[in-house]
Each structure stands twice: as C-alpha cells, then as structure tokens.
Amino acid sequence: MILPKTNRLTPEQLAEVTQIVGDFGCRIQPIVGAVRTIYAIVGDERDDLMITRLEGLNFVERIDKIQSPFKLMDKRSDLASHRIHLGGMTLGDELLIIAGQCTIDPKNPTLLYETAAAVKEAGAHVLRGGVWKPRTNPYAFQGDAKSLDILMEAHRRTGLPVDAEVMDEQQLKLALDAGVHMLQVGARNALNYSLLRAIGRAVAERETVVLLKRGLHMGPLNEFLSAAEYIASFGNPNILLCPRGTSPTLDGYRNHPDESITPLLKEKTWAPVVVDPSHSVGRASYVPACALAAVAYGADGLCIEAHVKPSAGIGDDPKQALTPEVLAETISQTRQLWTLRRPGKVEALA
Ligand code: PEP
Numbered sequence: 001m002i003l004p005k006t007n008r009l010t011p012e013q014l015a016e017v018t019q020i021v022g023d024f025g026c027r028i029q030p031i032v033g034a035v036r037t038i039y040a041i042v043g044d045e046r047d048d049l050m051i052t053r054l055e056g057l058n059f060v061e062r063i064d065k066i067q068s069p070f071k072l073m074d075k076r077s078d079l080a081s082h083r084i085h086l087g088g089m090t091l092g093d094e095l096l097i098i099a100g101q102c103t104i105d106p107k108n109p110t111l112l113y114e115t116a117a118a119v120k121e122a123g124a125h126v127l128r129g130g131v132w133k134p135r136t137n138p139y140a141f142q143g144d145a146k147s148l149d150i151l152m153e154a155h156r157r158t159g160l161p162v163d164a165e166v167m168d169e170q171q172l173k174l175a176l177d178a179g180v181h182m183l184q185v186g187a188r189n190a191l192n193y194s195l196l197r198a199i200g201r202a203v204a205e206r207e208t209v210v211l212l213k214r215g216l217h218m219g220p221l222n223e224f225l226s227a228a229e230y231i232a233s234f235g236n237p238n239i240l241l242c243p244r245g246t247s248p249t250l251d252g253y254r255n256h257p258d259e260s261i262t263p264l265l266k267e268k269t270w271a272p273v274v275v276d277p278s279h280s281v282g283r284a285s286y287v288p289a290c291a292l293a294a295v296a297y298g299a300d301g302l303c304i305e306a307h308v309k310p311s312a313g314i315g316d317d318p319k320q321a322l323t324p325e326v327l328a329e330t331i332s333q334t335r336q337l338w339t340l341r342r343p344g345k346v347e348a349l350a
C-alpha cells in the first residue's frame with residue numbers, strides 16, 4: 001500500500017508508480033477516501049527491490065508492507081479509518097439494522113410495501129428483500145426479476161436504501177442498474193471467487209455497500225476475510241461481514257449459530273460485523289435472543305428477516321420472519337445493549 005505525501009498522486013506520479021509495480025507483475029488500485037487516496041499494490045508485493053524503488057520516490061510518504069493475504073481488510077491497513085455510511089447512519093456510531101422480507105412475492109407487492117413501512121417505523125435503516133433466491137430445492141420458487149421493481153418502489157415510498165442478493169453477473173447488472181444500494185453475497189456464494197471479483201469490479205466506482213455472508217461451510221476466519229479482500233481489491237471497501245450460522249447445524253437450529261466469532265473477526269479486521277440471526281437459528285422465536293447475543297459479542301449491526309404478515313410470506317418468512325411488533329422490541333433491546341457495550345468498551349476493560 002502506497003501512502004503519498006499529498007492527499008492524492010498526480011497523474012504523472014500515478015503513472016510512475018504504476019510503471020514500477022508493473023515491472024514486478026503488480027498493479028495499482030487507488031482507494032479513494034473522503035480526504036486522502038491510498039494506493040493498494042495488487043499482487044505479490046514482497047519484492048524488496050520494488051519496495052525500495054517506491055520508497056525512493058520523493059512524493060511517497062511510506063509503503064505499508066502488511067504481510068497478510070487480506071492486506072486491505074486487515075486491521076493494520078490504512079483503511080482501518082474507513083467509515084461506511086448508509087441509510088442516514090455511520091457504522092460504528094450506532095447499531096445498523098437491516099430488516100425486511102426473505103423473499104418478495106411478485107404476485108403480492110402490497111405485502112412488501114407494508115413490510116417496508118413497518119420496518120421503517122420499527123427503526124430499521126435498510127430494507128432487505130429477496131428478488132432472486134438461492135433455493136436448495138430446484139423446484140422451489142427461485143425468485144423473479146419483477147420483484148426488483150417492487151423493491152425499488154418500496155425504496156421510493158419509504159426512502160430506505162434497499163438490499164438484495166445477487167447470484168450471478170446478470171443479476172448484478174440488473175440490480176445495479178435499478179439502483180439497489182446494498183448487494184448481498186449469499187452463504188452459498190461466499191467462496192465464488194469469480195462472482196466476488198465481478199461484484200468488486202462493478203461497485204468500484206460506486207457508493208454501493210456489499211453484505212458478504214459467511215459461507216455455510218467456512219472454516220478459518222482468514223477464508224472469510226480473503227473473500228472480502230477479493231471485493232475490496234477493486235477499490236470499494238464498503239464491505240460488511242455477515243456471520244449467519246454454519247453447517248453442520250446445532251440440533252434444533254437451522255445452522256450452527258456463529259455470532260460468537262465477532263470478537264475474533266474484530267481482532268483481525270476493521271470491517272464492521274453485521275450478524276444475521278434469522279438464518280442462524282431459523283425460527284422467529286429464537287431470533288431475538290440470537291440478535292441480543294450478537295450485540296453482546298460486539299456486532300455493529302443486524303440483518304433480520306421481518307414480514308408484516310409472516311404466515312402470508314414465501315421463502316423463509318413463514319418460519320423465520322419477525323412480526324413488526326417483535327422486530328420493534330428486538331431493535332429497542334439490542335440498541336440498549338449496544339449502548340451499554342459500545343464497540344471497544346468491554347474490550348478496553350479486559
Ligand atoms: C437470505 O438472506 O435470505 C439468504 C438466502 O441468506 P443465506 O445466503 O445466508 O442463506
């Protein structure tokens with residue numbers, strides 16, 4: 001990572017560093033911050049001669065040589081001061097709440113409009129709504145592109161930014177063209193490197209936020225962070241890490257709840273952790289406790305399935321979705337807990 005003496009390199013300076021790193025098989029990825037632009041060296045930056053040549057440039061303040069497979073996502077990275085803004089809030093200043101339906105019913109848009117109004121009223125910052133769905137059963141409802149219009153209409157009605165999962169490049173393009181604010185990478189695609197790369201490339205020049213779910217069978221945390229690095233390496237570090245339970249399941253729960261990895265992630269990365277309690281436990285009655293546990297572990301946000309009338313929902317909603325009343329109570333309780341243990345407060349005591 002190259003940190004220039006000025007707020008950004010001139011085109012000539014950029015051309016010079018690009019030439020130097022190019023000689024060693026690397027490329028430069030500018031990462032534009034509010035004040036200063038830093039320049040990630042993408043590739044194997046361990047060559048001492050390359051570093052020496054860069055350090056010799058009089059417009060370079062220093063070269064950050066983090067030896068990490070996820071050097072941008074690493075807590076020691078210069079991106080550690082990066083702040084993500086979304087839905088009128090800033091991650092780290094308050095608890096982020098993403099809420100809404102698992103799956104939008106294209107035959108019944110009113111349900112999403114009512115859900116959108118209800119989650120806004122309950123205090124959510126972002127509306128989620130599944131347009132295309134990754135279904136284990138190939139004969140189950142797979143989602144419908146028509147739902148994208150419904151989601152954007154819900155955005156227009158409420159002003160809430162919207163989150164939808166994309167599973168391939170075609171969906172990615174449709175979602176971005178429609179103006180979706182948050183792209184969700186689902187648990188099944190968390191290790192789909194070509195999709196991660198395509199998303200990274202597509203959001204590079206945008207403010208779009210990416211919610212990266214933890215893979216169903218993901219093991220070491222480095223695997224999760226490296227997946228995030230694939231996206232960040234194209235220049236947009238607006239990435240939220242989303243533990244959502246893993247397999248094998250804990251008997252009685254849908255998955256094995258993994259909100260407890262939050263402090264472990266926070267030791268390695270600056271990226272906000274937004275836990276999804278809904279897919280973790282898989283039953284509406286267990287979701288509030290799991291949400292509270294996530295915040296107790298230090299989560300920066302929650303992604304919760306909610307529906308104005310869960311029994312009328314499709315996808316996971318009849319089982320998992322919270323009613324607006326339970327959602328409002330869960331938001332209120334988790335906010336109180338978040339205030340008690342503001343990020344870093346408990347750790348500072350330990
Ligand atoms: C979802 O959010 O509805 C979903 C399918 O999530 P996951 O990828 O975590 O299973």
Ligand code: MN
Nearest residue numbers: 102305315316
């Ligand atoms: Mn779901």
